[in-house]
Amino acid sequence: NRQIVLEKRPKGMPDEETFRFKEQDIRELKEGEVLLRTLYVSVDPYMRGRMQDAESYIEPFQLDKVIEGGSIGEVVESKSENLQQGDIVIGMFGWQTSYVAKEKEVRKIDPSLAPITTHLGILGMTGLTAYFGLLDIGKPKEGETVVVSGAAGAVGSVVGQIAKIKGARVVGIAGSEDKISFLKDELGFDEAVNYKTATNLKKEIGQACPNGVDVYFDNVGGEVSDAVLANLNRFARVPVCGAISAYNLESVDVGPRVQTTLIKKSALMQGFTVGNYSDRFQEGSMQLGKWLQEDKLKYQETIREGFENIPNAFLDLFKGNNTGKLLVKVADR
Ligand code: NDP
Numbered sequence: 466n467r468q469i470v471l472e473k474r475p476k477g478m479p480d481e482e483t484f485r486f487k488e489q490d491i492r493e494l495k496e497g498e499v500l501l502r503t504l505y506v507s508v509d510p511y512m513r514g515r516m517q518d519a520e521s522y523i524e525p526f527q528l529d530k531v532i533e534g535g536s537i538g539e540v541v542e543s544k545s546e547n548l549q550q551g552d553i554v555i556g557m558f559g560w561q562t563s564y565v566a567k568e569k570e571v572r573k574i575d576p577s578l579a580p581i582t583t584h585l586g587i588l589g590m591t592g593l594t595a596y597f598g599l600l601d602i603g604k605p606k607e608g609e610t611v612v613v614s615g616a617a618g619a620v621g622s623v624v625g626q627i628a629k630i631k632g633a634r635v636v637g638i639a640g641s642e643d644k645i646s647f648l649k650d651e652l653g654f655d656e657a658v659n660y661k662t663a664t665n666l667k668k669e670i671g672q673a674c675p676n677g678v679d680v681y682f683d684n685v686g687g688e689v690s691d692a693v694l695a696n697l698n699r700f701a702r703v704p705v706c707g708a709i710s711a712y713n714l715e716s717v718d719v720g721p722r723v724q725t726t727l728i729k730k731s732a733l734m735q736g737f738t739v740g741n742y743s744d745r746f747q748e749g750s751m752q753l754g755k756w757l758q759e760d761k762l763k764y765q766e767t768i769r770e771g772f773e774n775i776p777n778a779f780l781d782l783f784k785g786n787n788t789g790k791l792l793v794k795v796a797d798r
Contacts, residue, residue, distance in 0.1 A: 466491050468531045469560040469775055475516055478713045478783065483516065484532070484776045491563055494544045501538030501554065501564045501571070503772075506793045507585040508779040509534060513712040522738050533559035535585050537574070538566075539798060548573060553798075555584050560775050562795060579754065581798075586619055586790030587757065587764040593749045594706060594739040595623035595682075600631075601742070602704035602735050603680040607632030610674045612693050615684030616657065617644035619790035620706060623753075624682045625654050626762050633680070636673045638689055640785045647788060652763060666692035677701075685710045691720050703734040713783060765789030 472485035494500060512534055515526045526532055536559055540552040545568040548554065556571035558564040574584050586592060598620075605611050611628040615621040616637025625635045625648065637648040637657040648654040656673040663669045670678075670692055677698035683690050686708030694703070711718040727734060742749065756762040767787040769778040772795045781787055 466561055466563040467772060468562075469772075470529050470531055471516060471526045472528070474518060474528070475713075477715050479513070479516065479776075479780065481776070485529075486773070487529075489561075492565055494542060494565060497545050497568050499540045499545050499548050499554075499566055499568060499571070500542040501556075501558065501566055502541045503536055503538045503558070503562050503564065503795045504553070504798055505537040505582055505585060505768075506560055506772075506775055506795055507535040507590075508775065508782060508791050508793060509590070510707060510709045510712060510782050512779065513783075522740065531559050531561050533557050535590060536560075536564075537581055537585060538564065538571075553581050555589070562772055579757065582766055582768070582790075582792055583757075583764065585792055586766060587623060587762065588750050588753055590739060591619035591790055592623050592753045592764075593742065593746055595620045595627060596749045596753060597739060597742040597745070598704040598706050598737055599624050599627050599680070599682055602733075602737060603628075603682055603702050605631045605633040605680050608634070609679035610634045610636065610676055610698075611680040611682065612636045612638065612670065612674065612678050612696075613682040613684065614638040614660075614689050614693065615707065615709065616648055616654070617641075617788050618684065619787075621682070621684050622648075622652060622765065622789055623762070626652055627756075628680070628682075629653055630756065630761055634674075634676075636670070636678075638670070638685075638693070644785075644788060647765070651765075660689050660692075667695045671696050680704075682706060683708075687711060687718060687720065694721075694723060694726055697726060697730045697732050699730050699732075701730055701732040703732060705734060705736040709783065767791045769793045771795070 466489045468487045475483045554571035611633040613624045617639040637654045640661045645657040648657040681703045684707045687710030
């Protein structure tokens with residue numbers, strides 16, 4: 466079994482010293498366990514937070530231990546009554562080529578309903594994050610303007626499309642011209658702004674939102690969010706989902722203070738994690754699946770190949786080298 470473990474807690478952007486490849490023997494199965502062969506591994510921005518030894522909503526990764534995260538595997542050997550050889554399962558077994566799982570640690574998925582990779586993206590964690598953050602906190606109404614940052618990513622691309630389904634006018638913010646065309650031409654966003662080429666982002670967002678911003682779904686924080694918050698309408702809602710622009714900073718991110726804006730605009734800003742909604746995941750993935758079937762939702766995946774490329778794929782998230790959900794294919798089915 467090959468594993469990628471956390472070698473050293475990074476300061477700033479992780480690099481080759483952060484990770485180490487390690488070989489480990491596979492132990493005998495006990496009753497109720499299965500041996501998995503990893504097929505796909507998810508790389509996600511939140512993993513950067515777990516590399517730090519800091520208090521959070523989720524435990525830090527341990528040094529010399531495998532990097533945990535969402536993965537999809539195939540059962541190759543089973544001592545479980547509920548799982549058979551050939552079954553496809555999802556779990557949190559992370560960056561390793563094999564894993565001995567207790568049957569309760571994994572969930573079987575049905576490959577005949579949707580491509581298995583969708584369970585790590587649109588029908589899984591990132592799709593659910595978009596669904597609950599937008600609908601439960603953002604609460605977009607017909608005709609309102611919804612702005613989403615990180616718009617061409619896994620979460621953002623779903624946020625914008627759900628907002629369209631709800632009848633909102635949707636403006637995305639992303640970091641390349643290809644992504645701007647993708648949002649407008651493929652996903653049906655009404656407008657999209659390239660934050661990397663904008664000379665006055667606040668003004669460009671204002672122009673893209675002539676009626677102001679009613680909902681801002683924030684995936685990135687930093688200066689992009691400062692520029693959007695300057696365009697808020699009265700009673701705006703701001704679901705704070707992520708702050709990827711700050712994850713590799715070595716000092717506190719300082720920017721305009723938001724209190725007076727929130728007061729003047731009677732706006733609501735609320736952070737959340739998708740885990741808050743775990744008792745409603747079933748509802749969320751059913752609805753997302755239904756929209757997919759009805760062709761109301763589209764999804765994009767960026768799939769890298771090869772176990773050894775997982776660390777670089779992870780770093781690609783911070784360089785913007787992905788459109789939609791970024792995954793690594795480790796083995797053929
Ligand atoms: P994405 O697929 O959106 O990938 C990350 C994207 O972030 C990149 O493609 C890049 O796009 C953009 N980005 C990178 N650096 C910067 C920067 N400095 N400023 C602005 N944009 C940047 O990832 P996810 O969809 O998985 O996650 C999106 C956000 O949602 C993250 O902040 C993540 O932590 C958060 N999240 C929160 C969850 C929760 O429960 N609260 C659950 C899941 C995700 P570009 O080319 O446009 O720069």
